[in-house]
Amino acid sequence: MIALIQTLAVAEYLSFHRAARALGTSQSSVSARIKALEDDLGIVLFDRNTRGVRLTEAGRRFVDQVHDAIGILDHAIKTAGMQARGEEGELRIGLHGLIPGGFLDHLLKRYRVEHPAIAVAMIEGSARDAIMQVRAHQIDVAFLVGTFNLLDCLSRPIWTEPLVVALPANHRLADASAVTWADLADETFLVRHGGTGPQVHDHIVLRLAGRWPPPAIQRFEVERCTLLSMVAQGFGITILGAASRLFPTAGIVFLPFLDEPEPIVFSAVWLPQNRSASLQNLLALASEMARSMPPN
Structure with missing residues (x-):
C-alpha cells in the first residue's frame, strides 16, 4: 500500500x-x-x-x-x-399498524429526520407473525401490544396507552363519560384476524370470563379503518388503544374504561444477536421519547 x-x-x-x-x-x-x-x-x-x-x-x-x-x-x-455508527443502511420494522399522530408515528418521523440515510421498511401483521419474522432475521425489530418473555428474543416495554371502547354514535352508552366491562357484557365485539386482533380477542374473553352466555365475538379479515367503519354502521363494538382516537372516523364514540386496571403496553422485540447500530439508535430514541411522555 x-x-x-x-x-x-x-x-x-x-x-x-x-x-x-x-x-x-x-x-x-x-x-x-x-x-x-x-x-x-x-x-x-x-x-x-x-x-x-x-x-x-x-x-x-x-x-x-x-x-x-x-x-x-x-x-x-x-x-x-x-x-x-448507524448512519447508513436499512432498518426493517414489524408493527400492528401505524396511526397518524400516535407514538410510533412520531418515533419513526423523528428517527428518519435524525438518520436520513437509513432506509426504513415496515411490515404489518399479527404479533405471532412478527415474532416469527424477527426469529427468521426478516425484520430487525417488532413493536407489538403486550409484554413478552421469550427465551430467544429480547423485549422491552416502550410506551403505554389507555384502553378504550369504540361505539356507534347512536349507541345506548354513547353519552356516558366512561364504561365498565359489565356494561358491555351483552354486546357483539368485532375483532380482526390480523394486527392486534388475536390479543383483542383474548383480552375480551379474559375480562368477561365466567359470564353466561359467553361474549359474542365476530372476527373479520379487514383492516383497522374497515373495522371502525363497521362499528359506525352498527355491526358491533370493538376495543383498542387510545391512540386510535386520533384516526378520524365519522359516527363513532370512544369511551374509556372505569374498571380496566392498567393501560395496555406496547413493547419492542428483537434478537440479541442483532447488534445493528441503526437498531440500537431506534431503541434509544424510543426510550427517550417514552420517558418524556405525559402519564396516562
Whole structure:
C-alpha cells in the first residue's frame, strides 16, 4: 500500500524529490519502493532521465486504475464506518399498524429526520407473525401490544396507552363519560384476524370470563379503518388503544374504561444477536421519547 501511495505522489509531482518531501520521507526510500514495485509488476512505470520523470503508457494506465481502486476502498471504509455508527443502511420494522399522530408515528418521523440515510421498511401483521419474522432475521425489530418473555428474543416495554371502547354514535352508552366491562357484557365485539386482533380477542374473553352466555365475538379479515367503519354502521363494538382516537372516523364514540386496571403496553422485540447500530439508535430514541411522555 505504501508503494502505491508513493507511486501516486511521484505521478502527481513528476519528481521523486518533491514526492518524497510531500510524503515526509527520503527520496531514496521512494525510489527503492517504486523500483521494487516495477520489478514485481514486470513493467516500467516511470521514464527517468536528467530532465525529470514522466509516466510511461503502462504507468499511466496503472496509476489510473490505482486511483479508481483507492476511491472504491475509501468509499467502502467510509460506508462501513457509517453503518457501524448507524448512519447508513436499512432498518426493517414489524408493527400492528401505524396511526397518524400516535407514538410510533412520531418515533419513526423523528428517527428518519435524525438518520436520513437509513432506509426504513415496515411490515404489518399479527404479533405471532412478527415474532416469527424477527426469529427468521426478516425484520430487525417488532413493536407489538403486550409484554413478552421469550427465551430467544429480547423485549422491552416502550410506551403505554389507555384502553378504550369504540361505539356507534347512536349507541345506548354513547353519552356516558366512561364504561365498565359489565356494561358491555351483552354486546357483539368485532375483532380482526390480523394486527392486534388475536390479543383483542383474548383480552375480551379474559375480562368477561365466567359470564353466561359467553361474549359474542365476530372476527373479520379487514383492516383497522374497515373495522371502525363497521362499528359506525352498527355491526358491533370493538376495543383498542387510545391512540386510535386520533384516526378520524365519522359516527363513532370512544369511551374509556372505569374498571380496566392498567393501560395496555406496547413493547419492542428483537434478537440479541442483532447488534445493528441503526437498531440500537431506534431503541434509544424510543426510550427517550417514552420517558418524556405525559402519564396516562
